[in-house]
Amino acid sequence: MADKRQKRLAEGIEPFLVKAGSEVTLSKDFDPRFKAGVKKKKDGVRLLAEGKERLAEYQARLAAQDTWGVLIVLQALDAAGKDGTIRHVMSGVNPQGVKVNGFKVPSAEELGHDFLWRYAQRLPARGEIGIFNRSHYEEVLVVRVHPENLDRQQLPEAAKQGDVWKRRYREINDWERYLSGNGLRIVKLFLNLSKEEQRTRFLRRLDLPDHNWKFSAGDVKERAHWDEYQKVFSEMLTHTSTEWAPWYVIPADRKWFGRIASLAVIGHALMEIDPQFPTVSRARRQELLEIKESLEEQAPKGAAADPFEAEEERKRKARKAGPNHGDQAVAAGPGD
Numbered sequence: 001m002a003d004k005r006q007k008r009l010a011e012g013i014e015p016f017l018v019k020a021g022s023e024v025t026l027s028k029d030f031d032p033r034f035k036a037g038v039k040k041k042k043d044g045v046r047l048l049a050e051g052k053e054r055l056a057e058y059q060a061r062l063a064a065q066d067t068w069g070v071l072i073v074l075q076a077l078d079a080a081g082k083d084g085t086i087r088h089v090m091s092g093v094n095p096q097g098v099k100v101n102g103f104k105v106p107s108a109e110e111l112g113h114d115f116l117w118r119y120a121q122r123l124p125a126r127g128e129i130g131i132f133n134r135s136h137y138e139e140v141l142v143v144r145v146h147p148e149n150l151d152r153q154q155l156p157e158a159a160k161q162g163d164v165w166k167r168r169y170r171e172i173n174d175w176e177r178y179l180s181g182n183g184l185r186i187v188k189l190f191l192n193l194s195k196e197e198q199r200t201r202f203l204r205r206l207d208l209p210d211h212n213w214k215f216s217a218g219d220v221k222e223r224a225h226w227d228e229y230q231k232v233f234s235e236m237l238t239h240t241s242t243e244w245a246p247w248y249v250i251p252a253d254r255k256w257f258g259r260i261a262s263l264a265v266i267g268h269a270l271m272e273i274d275p276q277f278p279t280v281s282r283a284r285r286q287e288l289l290e291i292k293e294s295l296e297e298q299a300p301k302g303a304a305a306d307p308f309e310a311e312e313e314r315k316r317k318a319r320k321a322g323p324n325h326g327d328q329a330v331a332a333g334p335g336d
């Protein structure tokens with residue numbers, strides 16, 4: 001059953017996968033309006049709810065197992081739906097096990113270190129799910145489109161010679177390989193938005209007063225660099241989709257579809273990890289039974305030796321007696 005679901009999920013997300021070593025031209029290879037086999041938004045809502053439930057379950061097991069961490073990398077242009085994706089993906093999971101980090105223009109302290117330093121500081125621990133809202137990939141995106149960012153990085157001459165970007169791709173791939181070899185599963189999502197849909201979303205932010213805060217004049221300035229961004233996105237996808245940390249290009253023109261697709265890719269990664277609740281050894285189980293006996297001996301007069309067990313037994317009997325009896329029994333039950 002689980003295997004079947006895993007297979008179905010793998011097939012469902014296959015159109016989004018950038019195969020390691022393949023050359024990507026974003027505009028040619030991926031359609032922002034693609035909606036796979038989901039015909040109606042209504043079906044999408046059901047899938048989203050199911051996906052969220054399953055994610056919550058997996059997250060509990062991931063935390064209990066405490067062996068693997070999961071890093072979700074979110075990259076996109078403005079208004080592609082990064083924030084909404086985070087909101088939806090995270091609703092329902094235990095907030096203790098999830099950390100979201102956004103990355104803005106680097107601070108003076110951050111510029112005083114190697115370019116991966118600030119991202120390394122915010123990696124999730126074992127058992128945690130971390131989300132990068134923008135990520136180390138900005139180092140080959142905005143930094144490339146606006147080279148003055150690179151000038152600010154105080155790099156030695158030697159690090160600026162030759163093809164800086166090819167070198168960064170390699171360094172990022174090496175870093176991610178090291179991390180995934182040490183227990184971090186990296187899930188990379190690129191939310192692919194069309195130019196016209198971005199224009200519509202910007203206008204919506206301008207038209208709705210409650211959404212004005214989301215709009216910054218800088219966003220329109222970046223939009224003027226649309227073609228350059230498409231080019232650097234394509235190159236990023238071509239050079240940094242690896243066996244150990246592949247990219248998924250998520251069609252983002254329909255928000256609801258983008259969310260389902262993102263959830264499916266994350267769910268698939270967790271399914272592959274297949275985290276399990278730890279079980280105790282036979283010897284430890286014996287030890288626990290001895291402690292249980294001692295606690296039972298401490299029961300005060302009139303109290304059940306094991307109140308939890310007594311309550312479970314009472315519920316079992318009530319269920320056997322039928323629904324009506326059950327209701328009465330619950331109403332009269334101790335501790336309710």
Ligand code: AMP
Nearest residue numbers: 102103104105106134138139142143149
């Ligand atoms: P936002 O995520 O919309 O709040 O904006 C954050 C801004 O920080 C964006 O304009 C990014 O391009 C910019 N930013 C993020 N990382 C870097 C970086 N490494 N170098 C320069 N700018 C960055």
Ligand code: MG
Nearest residue numbers: 078079216219
């Ligand atoms: Mg912004």
